[in-house]
Amino acid sequence: MKEMNDDELQQWFEGKPAQGEPGADDAKAYSALFEALGKEPERGLPYDFSARVMQRVKADVKRRNDLKWNILTFAIFAVILAGIYGLVSIVNPKALPSLLAYKWIFLMVPVLFIAIQSVDQKLVKTNIFRL
């Protein structure tokens, strides 16, 4: 019976049918190799890996939610402001030019509010981890 070549030997070690006789040296080497290839690495992830991932994911989700909330706050404020301006233009059109002069100040209010809130959150977070 002919001796198996490398291709046939590899198939044989994978449990697939192969014709021929395995050569003793090759079979021994392939057996050790397949065993070693299936061996898990000695070093792995730390035992608290999932907890660390959850901490990062939660922080990431919170950051994304905060961003959505901030955009929504700004959008609501802008809509309310536009509504007030619209109402004033109907009820008292003469007062509109003087109100329009302050439009950037009004728009800066939510921007400042959001900025203060995010700085505050960052400071609180830093202090919590310091404790």
Next chain:
Amino acid sequence: MFNEKEVVTRILNGDMRAFELLVKQYERLVFYVTHRLVKEQEAAEDICQEVFIKIHKSLVRFNFQSKLSTWIARIAYLTAINYVRKYHRERLSDYPDDIENYHFTTETPEQLLTKKDTANYVEHLIAQLPEKYRTVLTLYHLSEFSCAEISEITGMPEGTIKNYLFRARKLLKDKLQAYLKNELP
């Protein structure tokens, strides 16, 4: 038993405990894929965390057209390969195309010591193989993916994967055979 569809649905509904279950289920798979490509343990850990954050963000786009494990392994593979390409560019260009002519580095006394154990010796040899060979060997033998699944994960044609698998194992077998005969090169 881990039910992919149920867990994914729960995660998409905001259940963080379900996501923790997913992390525990697949952390070993992600680590296996990553550690063979990224040698530094700390960097490999960081990449594993990055992979799970990406999974959480993009799970909404997972449509069950493949197994969840295949999808996760693809994210892990691409994240690790991007890291290697960014920080170890020289290693990727150092390999010859024909692996039969590949020469392992000259072994130092420290490296020879690792040869005491066959598994350690094989690990030492694998670490020197080109990154594509390492990935294919890991996904096939350690993570037990089929060649078709590895093709889906890496984007390489199935024939290429079979070829890489055969050539890498033949090369490793030849080295191991010499080692087992106490004919250290």
